Amino acid sequence: MSRVRGVLAACRRFPAWLGARWRFGLTMLALFGLALTVSGRIVWLHVVRHDFLAEQGDKRSLRHVPISAHRGTITDRNGEPLAVSTPMITLWANPLELEPARERWHELAAALGVRLDVLAKRIEDNAGRSFMYLERGVTPEQGGQVMALGIAGIYQREEFRRFYPAGEVTAHLVGLTDIDENGREGVELAYNDWLAGVPGKRRVVQNRKGQIIADVQVVQNAKAGQSIALSIDLRLQYLAHRELQRTIQEFKAKAGSLVMVDVKTGEILALVNYPTYNPNNRASYSANGSRNRALVDVFEPGSTVKPFTIAAALDTGRWKPGSTVDVGNGQMQIGKYTIRDVSRGGVLDLTNVLKKSSNVGITKIALDIGHEPVAGLMQQVGFGADTGLGFPGESSGRFPLHTRWGAAETATMAYGYGFSVTVAQLAHAYATLGNNGVSIPLSLLRKDREAASSQVLNPATSQVVLEMLRSVVEEEGGGGQRARVPGYHVAGKSGTAKKSRSGGYTEDSYRSLFAGVGPVSEPRIAMAIVIDEPTRGGYFGGLVAAPAFSRIMAGSLRLLNVRPDNLPETMAQHSIQQRGRS
Numbered sequence: 001m002s003r004v005r006g007v008l009a010a011c012r013r014f015p016a017w018l019g020a021r022w023r024f025g026l027t028m029l030a031l032f033g034l035a036l037t038v039s040g041r042i043v044w045l046h047v048v049r050h051d052f053l054a055e056q057g058d059k060r061s062l063r064h065v066p067i068s069a070h071r072g073t074i075t076d077r078n079g080e081p082l083a084v085s086t087p088m089i090t091l092w093a094n095p096l097e098l099e100p101a102r103e104r105w106h107e108l109a110a111a112l113g114v115r116l117d118v119l120a121k122r123i124e125d126n127a128g129r130s131f132m133y134l135e136r137g138v139t140p141e142q143g144g145q146v147m148a149l150g151i152a153g154i155y156q157r158e159e160f161r162r163f164y165p166a167g168e169v170t171a172h173l174v175g176l177t178d179i180d181e182n183g184r185e186g187v188e189l190a191y192n193d194w195l196a197g198v199p200g201k202r203r204v205v206q207n208r209k210g211q212i213i214a215d216v217q218v219v220q221n222a223k224a225g226q227s228i229a230l231s232i233d234l235r236l237q238y239l240a241h242r243e244l245q246r247t248i249q250e251f252k253a254k255a256g257s258l259v260m261v262d263v264k265t266g267e268i269l270a271l272v273n274y275p276t277y278n279p280n281n282r283a284s285y286s287a288n289g290s291r292n293r294a295l296v297d298v299f300e301p302g303s304t305v306k307p308f309t310i311a312a313a314l315d316t317g318r319w320k321p322g323s324t325v326d327v328g329n330g331q332m333q334i335g336k337y338t339i340r341d342v343s344r345g346g347v348l349d350l351t352n353v354l355k356k357s358s359n360v361g362i363t364k365i366a367l368d369i370g371h372e373p374v375a376g377l378m379q380q381v382g383f384g385a386d387t388g389l390g391f392p393g394e395s396s397g398r399f400p401l402h403t404r405w406g407a408a409e410t411a412t413m414a415y416g417y418g419f420s421v422t423v424a425q426l427a428h429a430y431a432t433l434g435n436n437g438v439s440i441p442l443s444l445l446r447k448d449r450e451a452a453s454s455q456v457l458n459p460a461t462s463q464v465v466l467e468m469l470r471s472v473v474e475e476e477g478g479g480g481q482r483a484r485v486p487g488y489h490v491a492g493k494s495g496t497a498k499k500s501r502s503g504g505y506t507e508d509s510y511r512s513l514f515a516g517v518g519p520v521s522e523p524r525i526a527m528a529i530v531i532d533e534p535t536r537g538g539y540f541g542g543l544v545a546a547p548a549f550s551r552i553m554a555g556s557l558r559l560l561n562v563r564p565d566n567l568p569e570t571m572a573q574h575s576i577q578q579r580g581r582s
Contacts, residue, residue: 069196069197069198069199069200069223069224069225070085070160070197070224070225071085071160071162071177071181071195071196071197071224071225072194072195072196072197072224072225072226072227072228073085073227073228074174074187074188074195074227074228074230075227075228075229075230076229076230076232076233076234076237077229077230077231077232077233077267077269077446078233078234079229080165080166080234081165082164082165082166082170082174082230082234083162083163083164083174083187083188084162084163084165085160085161085162085163085181086160086161086163087140087158087159087160088136088137088138088139088140088158088159088160088161089137089138089139089140089142089143089144089156089157089158089159090133090135090136090137090138090156090157090158090159091112091133091134091135091136091138091143091146091147091154091155091156092131092132092133092134092154092155092156092157093123093131093132093134093153093154093155094130094131094132094153094155095123095126095127095128095129095130095132095153096127096128096129096130096153097152097153098123098151098152098153098154099123099127099153100152101151101152101153104149104151105119105120105123107149107151108134108146108149108151108154111145111146111149112134112135112146134146134154136159136179137159137161137179143156159181160181161181162176162177162181162188163280164176164279164280166234166237166238167278167279167280168241168276168277168278168279168284169234169237169238169241169272169276170232170234170237171186171276171277171278171279171290172186172271172272172273172276172290172291172292172293172294173186173187173230173232173271173292173444174186174187174188174230174279175187175188175189175190175279175392176188176279176285181196182196183195183196185290185392186292186391186392187228187230187391187444189392190390190391190392191228194225194226194228195225195226195227195228196225197223197224197225198223200221200223228445229445229446230444230445230446231262231267231268231269231443231444231445231446231447232268232269232270232271232444233269233270233559233560235559236260236269236270236555236556236559236560237270237271237272239270239552239555239556239559240258240260240270240272240552240556241272241274241276243548243551243552243555244256244257244258244272244273244274244529244548244552245274246548247531247544247545247547247548248274248531250536250537251512251531251534251535251536251537251538251539251544252534252535252536253512253531253532253533253534253535253544254532254533254535255273255274255275255293255531255532255533256273256274256293256529256530256531256532257272257273257274257293257294257297257423257529257530257532258270258271258272258273258294258423258527258528258529258530258548258552259271259294259423259424259426259427259527259528260427260525260526260527260552260556261427261428261430261431261442261525261526261527262431262524262525263431263434263435263517263523263524263525263526264435264440264524265440265443265447265450265451266428266431266440266441266442266443266447266451267442267443267446267447268424268442268443268444269525269556270556271292271294271295271424271444272294273291273292273293273294275288275289276289277289277290292391292393292394293423293532294422294423294424295387295389295391295393295394295395295422295423295424296393296394296395296422297395297422297423298395298397298398298420298421298422299420299421299497299499299511299530300416300417300418300419300420300421300497300500301416301420301421301426301495301497301513302415302416302417302495302496302497302511302513302541303357303359303415303416303493303494303495303496303497303513303541304416304426304493304494304495304513304514304515304528304541305378305383305415305416305429305495306353306354306357306362306414306415306416306493307354307433307465307468307469307493308374308377308378308381308429308433309362309365309366309374309414309415310350310353310354310362310365310465310468311377311433311457311461311462311465312369312373312374312376312377313350313365313366313368313369313373314350314458314461314464314465315373315377315457315458315461316369316373318368318369319350319365319368319369321349321350321351321464321468322349322350323349323350324347324348324349325347325348325350325353325358325361325364325365326346326347326348327341327344327345327346327347327348327353327358327360327361327364328346328360329344330342330343330344330345330358330360331360332359332360332363332364334363334407334408334411335406335407335408337408337411339359339360339363339411340359340360341356341357341358341359341360341361342356342357343356343358345358345361348361350365350468351468351471351472352477353365354468354469354471354472354478354493355471355472355475355477355478355479356477356479357479357493357494357495359415362414362415363410363411363414363415365414366410366411366413366414367407367410367411370405370410371402371405371409371410371413374410374413374414375399375400375405375413377456377457378399378413378419379399380439380456380457381428381429381432381433381439381456381457382425382428382429382432382439383397383399383419383421383425383429384396384397384398384399384419384421385397385399385425387422387424387425387428387441387442388441388442389424389442389443389444391444394422394424395422397419397420397421397422397425398419398420399419400413400418400419416495416497417497423528423529423530424442424528426513426515426528426530427515427526427527427528428442428526429515430492430515430516430517430526430527430528431517431526432456432457432462433457433462433465433466433517433526434462434466434491434517434523434526435462435523436459436462436463437455437456437457437458437459437461437462438453438454438455438456439453439454439455439456440453441453466491466517466520466523467491467520468491469491469492469493469516469517470489470490470491470520472491472492472493473490473491473492473516474489479493479494479540479541479542480492480493480494480514480516480542480546481542481546482542482543482546482547482550483514483516483542483546483547483549483550483553484550485518485519485550485553485554485557485566486554486566487554487564487566487567488518488519488553488554488557488562488564488565488566489518489519489520489521489565489566490516490517490518490519490520490553491516491517491518491520492514492515492516492517492546492549493514493515493516494512494513494514494540494541494542494545494546495511495512495513495514495515495541496510496511496512496513496539496540496541496542497510497511497513498510499511499533509533510533510534510539511530511531511532511533512530512531512534512539512540512541512543512544512545513528513529513530513531513541513545514528514529514541514542514545514546514548514549515527515528515529516549516553518553518557519557519562519564519565519566520565521565522565524557524560524562525553525556525557525560527549527552527553529545529548529549529552530545531544531545531548
């Protein structure tokens with residue numbers, strides 16, 4: 001203790017000026033050490049740890065933003081656009097940044113075209129979040145007006161929006177996409193992977209508010225989707241849509257469908273349904289209106305399949321075109337079932353069996369040859385089989401595979417009951433008949449080369465049946481006279497089928513059908529029409545569906561520039577001369 005006191009006493013004896021110099025030196029030494037430490041740290045970070053600092057700086061200023069990919073275009077066979085993607089602007093906001101600018105919300109609401117209270121509620125509901133959509137799919141001009149306000153927290157990005165130039169005319173076939181351009185219906189869904197592009201990325205510099213202040217580089221280019229050319233001809237599609245709508249309105253029907261096929265290629269030239277919807281206006285979208293009935297709905301084809309029963313009989317060799325069958329008074333009993341004809345005909349040859357659409361006559365023919373030839377041919381022309389179109393939700397129909405065929409099952413199959421088909425299958429079957437018995441797979445895409453085909457019907461038989469069906473349309477007493485086409489020979493068959501219900505059939509609900517090909521001399525088009533539940537002016541297929549077939553077939557053959565084969569000689573010569581001049 002005494003030693004400590006001695007040291008303190010000695011210190012008090014130092015001169016005052018020496019103590020001041022000591023304190024100054026100590027302070028300077030401390031400052032120098034601090035400066036040396038800071039300089040060393042700076043050198044360390046900028047020289048030794050430069051990469052670390054650069055990375056940290058980039059994380060706070062460099063960002064990767066997506067580059068939207070352009071979705072592939074869908075066109076008709078002639079290049080007419082059916083689905084296109086247009087650049088649009090999506091506006092979004094950061095509610096955390098937008099909240100302080102509350103006094104300018106009224107300007108934002110006016111630019112967006114919404115009420116201030118609605119906008120305010122949306123912002124308040126998203127308070128605490130850093131992202132919310134303001135408006136998606138606005139035009140660049142509209143987006144520019146909003147961004148020009150300069151309100152903090154408002155941002156934009158470029159996207160694409162799908163438009164459908166043909167609207168409701170091609171809606172069931174083309175389908176539609178959702179707001180993110182992902183396929184949801186029709187071809188858009190079936191070929192989504194093909195149509196959808198691959199988004200790219202670009203590196204940008206953002207400020208502390210998240211605003212892009214500079215583009216640095218494109219890291220990955222966006223890859224546009226592939227385009228698709230469909231098989232349909234938009235001119236024929238418009239024509240078919242107009243006439244189908246007219247028929248449904250005229251007969252106050254529930255719905256209708258039509259499929260037109262190129263006989264030589266299997267390409268679907270037109271596919272329409274009614275009711276329909278406008279894919280550009282989602283407010284018109286409904287489950288009932290959006291269903292592609294031509295490929296999804298199934299029905300019993302009725303008398304439209306009788307020509308195939310006749311073809312099966314001819315192929316057996318047991319029946320000839322001139323063979324006759326006695327239908328008596330137009331009634332026939334099979335077990336507990338009574339088969340009836342609409343008209344009584346006595347003794348009929350095969351052509352008149354078709355002209356009078358005799359259920360009794362076709363039943364006697366089918367029972368004579370047995371179920372195997374008839375069922376075999378029905379399946380060969382595509383009934384009950386997948387068409388291979390790959391359309392979402394498409395039905396393959398239903399064809400019976402009885403282990404034991406009774407007389408009733410054979411009879412009902414022969415005149416179009418007891419099994420179900422789609423409109424596309426029915427049109428395909430008639431295309432096979434018009435193509436000398438050669439079956440070519442259907443296609444919704446334009447074909448650039450010939451597809452595989454198979455001979456399913458004797459060519460001579462198909463020609464004989466076509467001539468019979470020409471008589472059905474053109475000669476007196478046939479049920480298809482309203483299907484006549486001025487200037488052309490056409491062949492076809494009407495059908496009227498009761499709609500089925502649980503436990504049997506309805507008494508007053510029908511489907512009116514007509515299917516045929518034209519021109520007979522060199523078939524180019526096969527077509528099937530189904531009108532569901534006509535309620536005014538009649539319900540027979542020859543009355544309801546046949547006139548629509550006539551108008552659509554006439555217009556289509558002319559649009560395709562198919563040479564007439566049923567003109568008086570002088571008119572035919574004039575037509576040839578006119579074609580030569582053109």
